[in-house]
Amino acid sequence: MNIIDRARKARDAGRLILSRSAESRTAALKAVRQALYNHSGEIFAANRIDLDRSASEGLAAPMMKRLMFDETKLVRVCEGIEALEQSDDPMGRILEKRKLDKGLILSRIAGPIGVIGMIFESRPDALVQIATLCLRSGNTVILKGGSEALETNRILTRIIADASTGLELPDGGQPKGWIQLAETREDVREMLSLDHLIDLLIPRGSNNFVARIMRDSSIPVLGHADGICHVYLDAAADPGKAVPIVLDSKMQYVAVCNAAETLLVHSDAAKSLLPLILDSLNSAGCELRGCERTRSIIDVKAASAEDWDTEYLDAILSIRIVDNLDEAIEHIHKHGSGHTEAIVTEDKQAAEAFLARVDAADVFHNCSTRFADGFVFGLGAEVGISTGKIHARGPVGVEGLLSYRWQLRGSGQVIADYNEGRKTFIHKKL
Amino acid sequence: MNIIDRARKARDAGRLILSRSAESRTAALKAVRQALYNHSGEIFAANRIDLDRSASEGLAAPMMKRLMFDETKLVRVCEGIEALEQSDDPMGRILEKRKLDKGLILSRIAGPIGVIGMIFESRPDALVQIATLCLRSGNTVILKGGSEALETNRILTRIIADASTGLELPDGGQPKGWIQLAETREDVREMLSLDHLIDLLIPRGSNNFVARIMRDSSIPVLGHADGICHVYLDAAADPGKAVPIVLDSKMQYVAVCNAAETLLVHSDAAKSLLPLILDSLNSAGCELRGCERTRSIIDVKAASAEDWDTEYLDAILSIRIVDNLDEAIEHIHKHGSGHTEAIVTEDKQAAEAFLARVDAADVFHNCSTRFADGFVFGLGAEVGISTGKIHARGPVGVEGLLSYRWQLRGSGQVIADYNEGRKTFIHKKL
Numbered sequence: 001m002n003i004i005d006r007a008r009k010a011r012d013a014g015r016l017i018l019s020r021s022a023e024s025r026t027a028a029l030k031a032v033r034q035a036l037y038n039h040s041g042e043i044f045a046a047n048r049i050d051l052d053r054s055a056s057e058g059l060a061a062p063m064m065k066r067l068m069f070d071e072t073k074l075v076r077v078c079e080g081i082e083a084l085e086q087s088d089d090p091m092g093r094i095l096e097k098r099k100l101d102k103g104l105i106l107s108r109i110a111g112p113i114g115v116i117g118m119i120f121e122s123r124p125d126a127l128v129q130i131a132t133l134c135l136r137s138g139n140t141v142i143l144k145g146g147s148e149a150l151e152t153n154r155i156l157t158r159i160i161a162d163a164s165t166g167l168e169l170p171d172g173g174q175p176k177g178w179i180q181l182a183e184t185r186e187d188v189r190e191m192l193s194l195d196h197l198i199d200l201l202i203p204r205g206s207n208n209f210v211a212r213i214m215r216d217s218s219i220p221v222l223g224h225a226d227g228i229c230h231v232y233l234d235a236a237a238d239p240g241k242a243v244p245i246v247l248d249s250k251m252q253y254v255a256v257c258n259a260a261e262t263l264l265v266h267s268d269a270a271k272s273l274l275p276l277i278l279d280s281l282n283s284a285g286c287e288l289r290g291c292e293r294t295r296s297i298i299d300v301k302a303a304s305a306e307d308w309d310t311e312y313l314d315a316i317l318s319i320r321i322v323d324n325l326d327e328a329i330e331h332i333h334k335h336g337s338g339h340t341e342a343i344v345t346e347d348k349q350a351a352e353a354f355l356a357r358v359d360a361a362d363v364f365h366n367c368s369t370r371f372a373d374g375f376v377f378g379l380g381a382e383v384g385i386s387t388g389k390i391h392a393r394g395p396v397g398v399e400g401l402l403s404y405r406w407q408l409r410g411s412g413q414v415i416a417d418y419n420e421g422r423k424t425f426i427h428k429k430l
Numbered sequence: 431m432n433i434i435d436r437a438r439k440a441r442d443a444g445r446l447i448l449s450r451s452a453e454s455r456t457a458a459l460k461a462v463r464q465a466l467y468n469h470s471g472e473i474f475a476a477n478r479i480d481l482d483r484s485a486s487e488g489l490a491a492p493m494m495k496r497l498m499f500d501e502t503k504l505v506r507v508c509e510g511i512e513a514l515e516q517s518d519d520p521m522g523r524i525l526e527k528r529k530l531d532k533g534l535i536l537s538r539i540a541g542p543i544g545v546i547g548m549i550f551e552s553r554p555d556a557l558v559q560i561a562t563l564c565l566r567s568g569n570t571v572i573l574k575g576g577s578e579a580l581e582t583n584r585i586l587t588r589i590i591a592d593a594s595t596g597l598e599l600p601d602g603g604q605p606k607g608w609i610q611l612a613e614t615r616e617d618v619r620e621m622l623s624l625d626h627l628i629d630l631l632i633p634r635g636s637n638n639f640v641a642r643i644m645r646d647s648s649i650p651v652l653g654h655a656d657g658i659c660h661v662y663l664d665a666a667a668d669p670g671k672a673v674p675i676v677l678d679s680k681m682q683y684v685a686v687c688n689a690a691e692t693l694l695v696h697s698d699a700a701k702s703l704l705p706l707i708l709d710s711l712n713s714a715g716c717e718l719r720g721c722e723r724t725r726s727i728i729d730v731k732a733a734s735a736e737d738w739d740t741e742y743l744d745a746i747l748s749i750r751i752v753d754n755l756d757e758a759i760e761h762i763h764k765h766g767s768g769h770t771e772a773i774v775t776e777d778k779q780a781a782e783a784f785l786a787r788v789d790a791a792d793v794f795h796n797c798s799t800r801f802a803d804g805f806v807f808g809l810g811a812e813v814g815i816s817t818g819k820i821h822a823r824g825p826v827g828v829e830g831l832l833s834y835r836w837q838l839r840g841s842g843q844v845i846a847d848y849n850e851g852r853k854t855f856i857h858k859k860l
Binding site for chain 1: 625806840844
């Protein structure tokens with residue numbers, strides 16, 4: 001089946017979901033979880049084929065690790081599904097309610113967005129996570145995983161589709177076709193143009209990959225390309241906090257988007273702080289690159305202009321000395337990607353000015369940039385991190401997969417009566 | 431100045447707005463309102479030039495009426511500004527707050543989206559409305575009005591810019607450059623590609639115009655192209671409600687997006703209802719076009735396949751008989767534009783099924799489709815009506831111009847402590 005037909009099927013299934021109950025979705029989630037356990041042998045066998053093929057093609061070790069779908073990963077995704085089973089079903093939740101007039105009641109109710117196009121790299125456990133998140137929230141989904149994981153993705157999709165659409169489930173199960181697998185790059189290219197069928201794209205992958213999708217599609221995109229995050233050590237930074245926060249922000253996990261890439265240091269504190277930073281980060285195996293003023297205090301490589309715009313995703317940190325908060329914020333606005341920015345200071349006023357004025361999804365005071373995460377924020381399963389300002393910003397949980405509709409319940413009202421002064425609106429919040 | 435430089439100026443001004451107080455914005459709104467009154471003579475004179483030029487170019491009468499900016503319109507926009515002065519300033523409003531751990535407090539706070547690109551037709555009062563809505567919400571704006579209104583738009587923009595940036599205002603007024611005027615079609619074409627500088631496009635105009643912008647830009651668009659709305663008269667429709675609701679939905683104002691274009695009638699009720707509908711709509715001067723079954727009951731023109739997909743914006747109504755609720759919903763999903771859909775019935779169960787299952791921004795029971803409006807819903811000034819499902823749906827008030835940021839206030843925390851089990855998150859709602 002071509003991708004347009006798949007997208008149409010997903011859209012049509014989505015409309016049927018509007019008439020399915022919360023119990024039906026909960027039971028489908030449970031059935032999916034059980035089916036994954038029941039068919040674990042087949043899943044591991046399919047994954048073996050993907051692993052063997054990828055090994056023979058020389059896939060790098062970290063990618064092999066991401067590709068592997070073993071007992072541990074099965075248990076973890078099933079725990080995630082169990083949490084979704086126990087979570088509130090968001091569909092139909094009343095977000096606000098207003099009496100417009102006697103017998104004319106307006107409600108804004110939560111509902112699914114519709115068809116989600118999810119494009120991700122080789123991690124097959126991500127397929128299960130996103131599919132079950134879509135199931136819980138009443139969305140339908142077109143999944144495009146990495147080609148390395150093709151066999152694993154195929155069997156996972158088939159198991160989820162079969163288990164969730166079982167006729168013995170409440171309401172006869174989920175509508176067939178709600179989950180679709182796309183397999184080729186050509187499919188992805190076509191998906192980007194289906195703005196009448198796909199409501200939201202969620203790409204996960206390399207910066208270039210995400211940036212290209214954002215640029216090439218008129219479908220709204222939830223995600224982020226670059227994650228160039230800064231830590232700013234203010235004049236009043238406590239060294240006892242500054243050093244561990246910089247170490248954690250940079251080195252706790254260098255390959256993630258919420259790791260810091262550049263350290264900004266107030267000139268009044270540079271002489272006392274930089275030697276401590278050098279000591280701590282060097283011991284951890286981090287390369288430092290500094291501006292000229294930094295290099296007059298500690299012996300590090302010179303940073304080039306390019307460094308300020310680079311997401312290293314590696315054990316490298318660029319350092320720049322600034323003369324005040326304004327200069328720090330200016331640097332962040334010029335070179336940051338609007339992801340996560342942190343200030344370390346004991347000066348309450350400076351902290352609040354930073355939190356108010358820095359235009360980024362996440363603005364932190366006296367803690368590591370690594371806290372920018374949906375699980376950490378308590379949002380439940382994470383859909384992604386958005387650097388856009390529309391719909392959802394920063395770490396996004398299931399709320400990011402929700403839209404709403406307006407329901408108006410009347411008793412025969414016409415607008416002419418209000419426009420011509422025979423009746424007036426009440427507008428009372430209920 | 432070219433449009434990229436204008437957009438950069440707007441973005442830079444937007445970052446400065448983050449440090450301005452609510453009082454500063456309120457005072458700026460007041461100053462704008464007074465300046466509009468003080469300079470009303472100049473405004474009317476500029477508008478006279480636009481009107482004379484347009485008259486000599488043979489602009490149609492309804493467009494001339496929209497182009498006119500007279501005392502009445504001045505009073506109306508100033509009333510709107512006064513309402514904004516008195517409304518709560520949304521910036522910094524705490525949307526949720528959570529304790530992640532001792533001394534680690536997460537807040538989600540409302541803030542502006544950033545740079546709004548507003549493209550509208552010849553109505554100069556729309557310029558004042560959207561500019562002051564942006565001012566209240568802390569957004570900056572690039573406005574492109576109709577070329578017919580060029581002189582009026584220029585002077586309005588200058589007055590708003592000068593009055594709002596006055597140094598005598600609290601915080602020294604709004605940052606210069608927050609309001610920008612684009613003047614040419616070439617400017618618009620360029621705006622569509624500035625996805626790194628413009629955060630949201632709001633086009634108002636003809637269906638084709640809006641559809642083209644949605645298709646040609648990767649910037650998120652808030653708006654709607656078609657408004658193909660239906661009224662469905664169920665088997666249990668009360669004729670005393672059905673007839674006035676159909677008349678109002680179709681004829682109260684035919685040129686608007688929330689007017690009905692197609693009437694669906696349950697076959698059990700067609701024989702009794704259709705003659706009443708014919709009578710009422712014919713008296714009001716409405717042309718009816720029916721399916722074959724309709725034409726076997728009342729004497730109307732034949733509807734072609736095209737009729738079901740046409741937004742007439744005129745005194746024409748297409749009518750189709752359906753055999754049940756499912757068929758009505760199927761027709762709506764196939765031909766509707768996801769704007770506003772209404773059912774008329776005394777059958778509570780049918781009404782609730784319709785409200786739950788129809789996938790549209792607004793779903794109504796026993797009232798006119800014409801109620802789909804931001805003022806009617808009590809949202810205050812209307813930004814537009816969105817048929818998209820991302821960010822905002824249906825009538826959109828000032829909330830549609832808001833995004834949010836996550837602020838995390840810590841006391842030295844690092845993620846390693848939590849990942850390595852030395853600390854655990856609390857996740858308590860505050």
